[in-house]
Amino acid sequence: MSKPTTGDFTKTAGWMDWYTGPSQPAFQLPAGAVDAHCHVFGPGAEFPYAPERKYTPCDASKAQLYALRDHLGFARNVVVQATCHGADNRAMVDACMSSGGKARGVATVRRSVTDEALQAMHAAGVRGVRFNFVKRLVDFTPKDELMEIAGRIAKLGWHVVIYFEAVDLPELWDFFTALPTTVVVDHMGRPDVSKPIDGPEFTLFLEFMRQHPNVWSKVSCPERLSVTGPKALNGEQAAYTDVVPFARRVVEEFPDRVLWGTDWPHPNLKDHMPDDGLLVDFIPHIAPTAELQQKLLVGNPMRLYWPEEAGNA
Numbered sequence: 462m463s464k465p466t467t468g469d470f471t472k473t474a475g476w477m478d479w480y481t482g483p484s485q486p487a488f489q490l491p492a493g494a495v496d497a498h499c500h501v502f503g504p505g506a507e508f509p510y511a512p513e514r515k516y517t518p519c520d521a522s523k524a525q526l527y528a529l530r531d532h533l534g535f536a537r538n539v540v541v542q543a544t545c546h547g548a549d550n551r552a553m554v555d556a557c558m559s560s561g562g563k564a565r566g567v568a569t570v571r572r573s574v575t576d577e578a579l580q581a582m583h584a585a586g587v588r589g590v591r592f593n594f595v596k597r598l599v600d601f602t603p604k605d606e607l608m609e610i611a612g613r614i615a616k617l618g619w620h621v622v623i624y625f626e627a628v629d630l631p632e633l634w635d636f637f638t639a640l641p642t643t644v645v646v647d648h649m650g651r652p653d654v655s656k657p658i659d660g661p662e663f664t665l666f667l668e669f670m671r672q673h674p675n676v677w678s679k680v681s682c683p684e685r686l687s688v689t690g691p692k693a694l695n696g697e698q699a700a701y702t703d704v705v706p707f708a709r710r711v712v713e714e715f716p717d718r719v720l721w722g723t724d725w726p727h728p729n730l731k732d733h734m735p736d737d738g739l740l741v742d743f744i745p746h747i748a749p750t751a752e753l754q755q756k757l758l759v760g761n762p763m764r765l766y767w768p769e770e771a772g773n774a
């Protein structure tokens with residue numbers, strides 16, 4: 462793949478660029494597999510990063526994303542608005558519109574967004590909004606503003622994607638459970654995988670999903686959650702073993718409400734940048750049967766993002 466650039470922007474100190482030589486996965490993805498969580502960054506020269514951003518990344522263009530899709534063997538992408546673009550959705554929308562129907566999007570919007578702008582995003586392929594509660598990534602948005610947005614996008618048939626840290630779930634519970642749409646949790650609500658799987662935090666997360674059939678989870682980002690590794694580098698076929706029991710528990714208990722994505726280009730990693738081919742090889746460890754893999758990678762994302770075609774998935 463081509464190398465990342467940065468245009469006129471200066472990257473955050475210590476920024477780790479995405480991996481340019483991903484391996485060919487050993488795991489064969491099922492036909493029609495969807496990478497249901499990935500981002501584009503800029504390019505900054507064309508789609509400038511937002512003034513309110515908390516980090517400045519290297520560029521990660523739609524062409525580079527789609528080259529990775531083809532290399533790994535995915536058929537489609539869900540492009541999630543990255544916080545470095547704030548509520549300026551142009552890069553994400555442009556990626557969706559250039560995909561020939563093979564990408565859907567998740568936007569970030571403010572209360573001031575017009576109905577016309579929402580309609581235009583819908584036409585481009587956007588099917589959800591993202592509410593972010595991770596304090597290092599965004600400034601606080603009042604919950605009444607978010608609830609108002611949720612009410613408006615519900616009418617379009619969109620869903621809400623939520624990103625939060627496990628310790629914050631108790632405080633956010635009432636807000637999340639009042640949302641009127643399907644609710645998709647990013648990265649399993651970021652469990653601390655050094656804690657026991659049957660400990661209070663992860664038990665609460667499972668309870669959240671058990672009690673609320675409208676809640677789905679992305680079982681993504683082992684590279685972010687892992688404490689012990691080993692890293693998805695140098696041909697490692699058993700990467701991030703400490704994350705496996707957590708993700709597998711969610712996949713096995715809620716097989717019809719899980720999604721998987723690469724999280725390319727992996728914003729804000731501090732320790733290492735994974736080989737995305739080896740990340741794909743992580744999938745059969747958390748979804749060990751062909752049936753679970755089919756739901757995770759094809760059936761579920763198609764139902765949520767391409768419902769008009771889902772009958773065939």
Ligand SMILES: O=C(O)c1cc(C(=O)O)oc(=O)c1
Nearest residue numbers: 542543544545598724728729
């Ligand atoms: O943990 C993160 O740093 C992170 C950031 C973003 C974003 O900036 O949008 O998205 C993610 O999925 C994860």
